[in-house]
Amino acid sequence: MITRQFGSEVRWMLRRPRTLIGLFGLILVPIIISFGIWTASDEGEGGGGPPGLGAILQGNGMVVPIFTLFLSLNLLLPLVASIWAADGLAGEAQHGTLRGLLVAPVSRVRLLFVKLFGLTAMSLFAVTLMAVVGIIAGTAFLGTDGMMTLSGTTLSTAEGLLRIGLFILLVTFQMVAIGAVALAVSSTTEHPLVVQAATMTTIIVFQVLGQFSSLDWLHPFLITTGFPGLIDVMRDPIPLGQIGDSTLLAGCYLLIGTGLAAIRLVTKDS
């Protein structure tokens, strides 16, 4: 029964015009990045990305998916996660379809897990899609001689793919954590836009707060603080400290978001 509900949820999300448009937008990112670096290197400018990661992009197409996801995690992927979370509960409430599900009946806790599953599956799908397009576009535009790491070593293609796979999982997890918090917001309203606005405002405010060294004590609690550390997958060997911290922090957000959403949903009148 639950697999059927999971299936229905993912099919429903995939059928949404805005999901398709969103996914199309997401795959443009690695293509544009590859193209941009290709033209930049043609003109001999030495890549447009930030120092470090950008510098190793040339002749190194396998880094494009990592670079793409790393860049998108700051704004684009949280936006997509917030849209799915917003449509999941607030959007269903707005269309009156939430009532239908609850009367079917789907227990409220199970409904939350169905929504969380949909969010996870779609996030994984979107991130993987971006990575795959990144690999293709990267190798097409920039070529590949294995994968050069930030530590200066070069990885074999197989090992490079493994790193990309690991990064996909890490980024997806961050996205799901943000989505879970957005779901908690989503359970309190029937206006999807409120959910998106609240989530994106939070992400941006967190990033601004992260800039002030006087707020050092706050930084370990901001999910955005963990984003830059994820790039450690591009070091050889991988230092696990920052990656572990980021993932742990995201896990806390996931638990708190899910918990709040469950509490709200169980007592909600609809």
Added chain:
Amino acid sequence: MTTSTSAPVTAPSKTAVAARTRGLRKEYGSTVAVDRVDLELPEGAVLGMLGPNGSGKTTTIRMLLGLVRPTQGEIELLGRPLPEGAEQSLPHVGALVEGPGFHPFLSGRENLVRCAAFEPLLPRKEIKQAVEDAIERVGLAQAAHRRYRGYSLGMKQRLGLAAALLVPRKLVVLDEPTNGLDPAGTREIRKIIADLHAAGSTVLVSSHLLSEVEATCTHVAVLHRGTVVAQGELTELLQAGGSALQVITPDVEAALSALRQAKISARPLGEGLRVELAGTSAPQVIETLVQGGARVFEATRWKTGLEELFARLTEAEEAERGMSAVDTLDGGRR
């Protein structure tokens, strides 16, 4: 079925109830939407829930379906308490509440498939057939492939009904089912309700269309200002509510004083009187009139429709409230 056994007659009425509420109360902030609602929905009945806008019909229905938590009171749905027994009872309940809710970017058929995926009683293999049957049943076959976005109000309503009827139900709850339907559509809804009734399902219909309820329902519950002011079998209620006698007499004064002495309420109306039969009977009234020296030319039983009953139940209280408001105003002046 005979009641030859020693089992008391009250036993069936205790078990054969599809839904029951006790002392239901719902507050939204400081406003009380529903208060002291004791509703009884006999099994196999078609209960019409009547009430003016804002009388608490929809709130009561939403509480019955476990969508809204009552502030106070108990609900029993198909023999199980809510919300604890929701997972057992709700699969047998089909509902169209507060207008149909569907996704605009999916076709009617796809919307129903999504609803069907969440129906616990529907095996995966039967989903397709159940959806087609439901579409057929509500007469939506022509439009099933079109996007819900482009549906007319009547088509939306039909789709909502189809979702409620995806699985054979023990109880079907329809909140204003004929909203936006043309006369033909209204007739079809009546037929569907009649079919459900014939098949033994219990139906709860809320409506503000009295003719609607009168035509389809066996039982009626009248809500007013968030509470049940009358409920029971339609015929009984109409008899009870309609006990008035229209008397044609030229001696209105004499008749009124005679009736007043006998403590029978009456008021002048047209060429004679209208006499309330509460606590008395027609022969008794006529006897009183004749003994009081009033010539009775004609006496007719007042036939009340649901409309009059409804007006009496909801407006009488309105008048009372009006008076008490004046009283308090006077009190305040003093």
